[in-house]
Amino acid sequence: MGSAEDRLRGLLAANRSVVSELALPAVLRRIVEAARTVAGARYAALGVIGIDGRLEQFIHSGMDAEVVELIGHLPTGRGVLGALIEEPEPIRLHAISDDPRSVGFPAGHPPMQGFLGVPVRSRGEVFGNLYLAERVDGSDFSPDDEDLVVALAASAGVAIENARLYEESRRRQEWLRASAEISRDLLRPGLGEQVLVRIADAVLRLADADVVTLDFPDRETDAVLADADEPLAYAVRLVVGVARGVGADGLVGTAYRSGPSLAGTAMRERRVVLAEASGPADATLASVAEAGAGGPAMACPLVGEAGVRGAVVVARRAGSRPFTPTDVEMAEQLATHAALALELADGRADEERIAVLEDRHRIARDLHDHVIQRIFATALSLEAVTARATDATLRGALDRAVEDLDETIRRIRASIFELQEPPSSLDARAVLLEVVAAATAGLGLEPTLSLEGPVATVIDPVLLHDVTAVLREGLTNVVKHARCSAVSVRVAATSEDVTVEVTDDGPATRAAGPDGTRRQGSGTPGVRDPADATGRTTHPLERRHRGVANLTTRARDRGGDCTLTTHERETVLRWTALLTP
Amino acid sequence: MDRPADPVTTPVTVFLLDDHEIVRRGLVDLLESHDGFRVVGEAGTAAEALRRIPTLAPQVALLDARLPDGSGIDVCRDVQVSSPGTRCLILTSYDDDDALFAAVMAGASGYLLKQIRGTSLTEAVAHVAAGHSLIDPALVERLLERIRRPLGADTADGGRGHASGRAGSAQAGSRTGTLTDREQEILTLIAEGLTNRQIGERLHLAEKTVKNYVSGLLAKLGFERRTQAAVYGAQHGTEPADHHGRP
Structure with missing residues (x-):
């Protein structure tokens, strides 16, 4: 080994080399190489201490790749290496095996005698330790060696700190850029769900996560959460709406109980919650753990104007390092973006809805103010003329014209109603419209619905229940059994009774007898169809008659009746009920 | 106001309030095609109707429920005070429920939908002029x-999937x-x-x-x-x- 001056020069060169690098992995490698040179050691290593006090990383130098492979695993920080972790003071030994704390070497490990260990501090914390073994010249490590390595460790600490700061500023910059990009996306209309996917991607990248999901309350229970009613909020189910990262495809649509989950806790407490999954079956992180990211995790609530709308769940694989405060801060900010995206989407949807409603109102008003009035006026004039017409043919023609105009007015009135009333369960008219529309959805034809008399006034909720049941049953039968081309529904209300008629022109009518009329009820099990008597399979009409039986009961309970009548060209289901049975 | 003893010789006097002139024309046509009715005045706004009805004191006023400057309901309630002998019928082109509500709120003797078939307009006017109500208690x-x-x-259970x-x-x-x-x-x-x-x-x-x-x-x-x-x-x-x- 050279003079003291040479050694100092060597240290200075090593320092320069160490501090001139900014990327952390390269800095660590240079520290190891510099230490080996400065101390004249055969082997050098830097052990980075993890959160659990074990060695998280072990960067080594001087050992052949084949030997490393032979040993199989890197040291985890037991024995003499562990002693340095427990007590961060330099250790200098003539022979490692002499130390009582030594646990020996694994098989295939080259023999190591002389040892010098020095802690590396950064930001006031022990970052890791420099380990040196076996001087090249075979001598023991001297106190001078120790001083030099301690000096190097000090600059190594600074270099590590710089590299970390640099890394953080770079991440912040990246995060700012992502933020700006997302802000731009938010202002672009029509991106929809895509914004949320981009946010999830940004979180995945910036938080160095393995999976990121955006979870929302199940549609049917979301109202409950807004009430912030604790016990109910606990029972809400969450559904993964957006997922990025490992197993993301299988995650979307997965539902889980909000109660014990990390996302649920974040939503209830309106703050970021961190956790470490205890295993794949961990209820707090069921969704992401199953996907393969059963390590450190955090959940950020998506807080909107009307309450908490969901949560962003960020997770790493088992064994990964936990999230840092910067990770948390970053995820929190991006969660704010996501919440904003949701609010904006709602706002846009509302705007569109309002535009549609306004349009509908305008159309309805036009129909009412222009069209109906004119048709009515024309019909009035025609009616006046009809009264004076003496010719029977002319009268008949005028009568038909007036009737047609009346029918047109009725249809326009129905359209106005549909245009003006948003679907509501409060109005009997709206309910009837919806039931008819829903029951005939599979029919491929538009049923005509005519409502006569003060239907909404007369049909109270209990009666409405019966009437809708009749409509559903009647229409379902039509859909199932009759291949018809036209269906009409008539609901008429007077101060005494309600009549429901479902008329179709299905082919079942062909099997009807000459008079075509059949009554249901009277305790007889329905009229047997002639076709059935000849041994063929049950005729559709027969099955329809059976379906009517339960409607008959409903009608009888209300002092009414139910009949299924078949004429030449149509089948009519007629159901009546008295208002005061 | 004296009620006519014989409606054939003394026609029922009618006042029309509807903001659509074309509708008023049609109503005049229809009513005057019968001998039993005479349209004594008409108006297109609530204000005009309120001014003219008390002076004309018709037996029956046909009032459109919705007007650009108010509602036939308000007109009807005012008329009951300013022209107690006049009986009112509410005319509407919406549905029966709406019409019934309007007529009850107005204290009218009945309502007529803007359609020809169904309740006969002339019969309804005559009936009301004779002092009857068309509204079932x-x-x-x-x-x-x-x-x-x-x-x-x-x-709520009446409709599916609200x-x-x-x-x-x-x-x-x-x-x-x-x-x-x-x-x-x-x-x-x-x-x-x-x-x-x-x-x-x-x-x-x-x-x-x-x-x-x-x-x-x-x-x-x-x-x-x-x-x-x-x-x-x-x-x-x-x-x-x-x-x-x-x-």
Whole structure:
């Protein structure tokens, strides 16, 4: 080994080399190489201490790749290496095996005698330790060696700190850029769900996560959460709406109980919650753990104007390092973006809805103010003329014209109603419209619905229940059994009774007898169809008659009746009920 | 006003209020094609009707429920005081429920839908002129029940898959929860057919106060909304050309 001056020069060169690098992995490698040179050691290593006090990383130098492979695993920080972790003071030994704390070497490990260990501090914390073994010249490590390595460790600490700061500023910059990009996306209309996917991607990248999901309350229970009613909020189910990262495809649509989950806790407490999954079956992180990211995790609530709308769940694989405060801060900010995206989407949807409603109102008003009035006026004039017409043919023609105009007015009135009333369960008219529309959805034809008399006034909720049941049953039968081309529904209300008629022109009518009329009820099990008597399979009409039986009961309970009548060209289901049975 | 002893020789006098001139023409055509009726005056706005009806004192006034400057309901209630001999029929082109509500609120003798078949217009006018009411008391009862009924929960099962279930229940709350005791009381008296003056006397309120209550009730029960839309349209010039007497 050279003079003291040479050694100092060597240290200075090593320092320069160490501090001139900014990327952390390269800095660590240079520290190891510099230490080996400065101390004249055969082997050098830097052990980075993890959160659990074990060695998280072990960067080594001087050992052949084949030997490393032979040993199989890197040291985890037991024995003499562990002693340095427990007590961060330099250790200098003539022979490692002499130390009582030594646990020996694994098989295939080259023999190591002389040892010098020095802690590396950064930001006031022990970052890791420099380990040196076996001087090249075979001598023991001297106190001078120790001083030099301690000096190097000090600059190594600074270099590590710089590299970390640099890394953080770079991440912040990246995060700012992502933020700006997302802000731009938010202002672009029509991106929809895509914004949320981009946010999830940004979180995945910036938080160095393995999976990121955006979870929302199940549609049917979301109202409950807004009430912030604790016990109910606990029972809400969450559904993964957006997922990025490992197993993301299988995650979307997965539902889980909000109660014990990390996302649920974040939503209830309106703050970021961190956790470490205890295993794949961990209820707090069921969704992401199953996907393969059963390590450190955090959940950020998506807080909107009307309450908490969901949560962003960020997770790493088992064994990964936990999230840092910067990770948390970053995820929190991006969660704010996501919440904003949701609010904006709602706002846009509302705007569109309002535009549609306004349009509908305008159309309805036009129909009412222009069209109906004119048709009515024309019909009035025609009616006046009809009264004076003496010719029977002319009268008949005028009568038909007036009737047609009346029918047109009725249809326009129905359209106005549909245009003006948003679907509501409060109005009997709206309910009837919806039931008819829903029951005939599979029919491929538009049923005509005519409502006569003060239907909404007369049909109270209990009666409405019966009437809708009749409509559903009647229409379902039509859909199932009759291949018809036209269906009409008539609901008429007077101060005494309600009549429901479902008329179709299905082919079942062909099997009807000459008079075509059949009554249901009277305790007889329905009229047997002639076709059935000849041994063929049950005729559709027969099955329809059976379906009517339960409607008959409903009608009888209300002092009414139910009949299924078949004429030449149509089948009519007629159901009546008295208002005061 | 003397009631005509013989309707064949003395035609029933009728006043028409409808903002569509074309409708008034049609009504005149129809009524005058019969010997038993004579249209003595017409108006296109509520204000004009209120001015002319007391002077003309017709036996029957046909009032369009929705007008650019108000409603036929208000006109009807005023007419009951200013021209007690005049019987009113509410005309509407919406549905029966709407018409029934309008007629009951107006204290009218009946309603007519703007359609030809069904209730005969001439018969209805003659019937009302003879002092009868076309409104079935049983229906009035049901109407009141419907207004007071806590809507929502029990009707929800009537429809399938209501996406707007939440909005619906909120609406129910606003419809039933907001009628004050005083409004309920006035609603009952309206349904009994009392005029604003009679209600005022009964409750020791000024006639004007009763009028305000009626307007409030109409607004709360959702009648005003459509009218207001029409007024808005009229004021912003989007209404049809056959609108008369803009406010």
